[in-house]
Amino acid sequence: MSDNRLSVFKTYKLYVGGKFPRSESGRVYEVTAKTSAADAAGKGTWLANAPQASRKDARDAVVAARKAFGGWSGATAYNRGQILYRIAEMLEGRKHQFVREVADAEGLSKSKAAAVVDAAIDRWVWYAGWTDKIGQIVGGANPVAGPFFNLSTPEPTGVVAVVAPQKSSFLGLVSVVAPVIATGNTAVVIASADAPLPALSLGEVLATSDLPGGVVNILSGKTAELAAPLASHQDVNAIDLTGADADLAKELEIAAADNLKRVLRPPVSRHHPEKEAQSSDRPQAVDGDDWSADPGTHRLTAFLETKTVWHPTGALGVSGSSY
């Protein structure tokens, strides 16, 4: 193969309802490579024109997510687990592409980017295993004082808007999307504004992993422009503000109160005066989570509702028999 061969560029598109549309607005924006310590000369290299999604695209994505919710939330947990695992399988096969994209997006060396992609693949595996276990961990029978069988079961909240991390364009993205859909929610995801390419490529993986169209919808563009209509959307049930800076997060939380969306705030620690002092002079404090840490279950439980059902048990054996 000749070194002189002109490569074929990819047109990056949104991922909405299982399809790959351009933004209805016709807008695109330039995505450039981050500078890595190892490759200072890479600064500002043009990578692609990403679609700059509009409010209309965001609303279309909500429609797609709502349409997919019944089927996905009604699928068996085992089935959801297999599909999440399938995503890991598909990613493993396209690892080289993602290593390149993550290295460019985050300014990482190839080896560091490879570690990030490995961790992201493993995260899908982690959440694939959770789909049919979380119900037993957070639900169960309650010993009420009366002749009732009383059972609490977690159920998905519904359509979840996800403001993905701004810096961790792939591991962070996977870490916020996988737990949302593992439990049966559907998602509208706003990719990192400056580094959306790994997210848009993830859409291509999802589309070939038996994940029903509309379960995950991925938008690229300006975070605030897309997050605002989602936060105030009456058919969105919850919002994950991880990738929003403090000012935007507050604004979105206020808008989300209109229909009492469940809100997962950006990670900041509570009651550590030294951190609070820090946060006041860092308005861009985002991505507070360490994405390589054990994810725990809090991102699963943040978008679950507990349903409790009371069933009368009747009163057999009242005559006193022990058996």
Added chain:
Amino acid sequence: MASAFEYAPAPESRSVVDIAPSYGLFIDGEFTDAADGKVFKTVSPSSEEVLSEVAQAGAADVDRAVKAARKAFEKWSALPGSERAKYLFRIARIIQERSRELAVLETLDNGKPIKETRDADLPLVAAHFFYYAGWADKLDHAGYGANPRPLGVAGQVIPWNFPLLMLAWKIAPALATGNTVVLKPAETTPLSALFFADICRQAGLPKGVVNILTGYGDAGAALVQHPDVDKVAFTGSTAVGKAIARQVAGTDKKVTLELGGKGANIVFDDAPIDQAVEGIVTGIFFNQGQVCCAGSRLLVQESIQDELLDSLKRRLSTLRLGDPLDKNTDIGAINSQEQLSRITALVETGEAEGAERWSAPCDLPSSGYWFAPTLFTNVTQAHTIARDEIFGPVLSVLSFRTPDEAVAKANNSQYGLSAGIWTEKGSRILAVANKLRAGVVWANTFNKFDPTSPFGGYKESGFGREGGRHGLEAYLDVR
């Protein structure tokens, strides 16, 4: 319909409770006047008799109470869980001892029948403290990681429909997990919370762990917005819940909201009619329908609608409305003039929009706030009375033909707190319960509560759960 037979009056004695002419705010273990000296009166809704005059908290008092709670937090949270547990067990036992006194007090201040305060509210209050007492030294085993930490000072605002029970739902888990609290009861029902302050004193609870601020919405708002409050717990209207959600935006305050509902009570054609009728009555006329999880929309399968409505009207005609202290009373007073006006206005809207009203034939007492058990037929899903929470003894009846239609209509609501299913078919119960977007579903029963059983809503009925292991999360520093 004439009564089959008359009942002799059977009033519970008032002498078991001694209401002082005035009460202060309970801050840092002492009863004190409001900083600006303001007071307000609390009346008995069944007679409009003034029961007492209580201090009206303002922002300065909120600040004082939060400071007291903050000061108490250090020692209280550092106590071994087993010691906190014993305080809560003491409280549970004292509530049991003083149960009749508190039941009569609650009936006087709230207007609900003594039958309910005696047999539902008070036993549940004691059980709730007893249940969470046991958690205090077992938090490591609750599934929130090792040594989960309390949040700090909890600001709690509760409604008037179950004054003492809502207090128990708020205070018991907060204290068990090591938080301290500032609680504001509703302005129309301040007394049982003040009696609870006395129970804290009898139990030897350290000063400042529980602070009670009687007052109006402005005090509640000041509490929610106080910068040194770490946790906000609110039970009340969806409108106020939304305002609170906006006020805490951008802060670190953890919030749980238990808000309104428009519960669907679904009756299938194979349901035992008499049992279903009792369940419908419990669902919407318990506590005069002033229940967030009330079954205020009856969805009845078309083929049995006429038969069911005949039975229901016959049953409603036998309900006894009157003196809440009478042990035979089924329907007590509406809690306030304001609430009565709201119910009346919504019922008028129902008539104006074309629904057909039927009210039980009963004489209303000449003083106090009363509303006869009422149902509406010819109700469509677009009607205001099928969408808005009335919070009164008013049932909207809609019909359906298939289970799918029942589920679709039940879920057609901004709310998602409760629902009921009446059918003899077990698999149908499970299938329908599975599809309902509601936090609590009662199958062949309604309005059952238990401290071990998580309670809370979907959608605009709020978020977070109260009761059970789930209820601990709201008061622990876990994500």
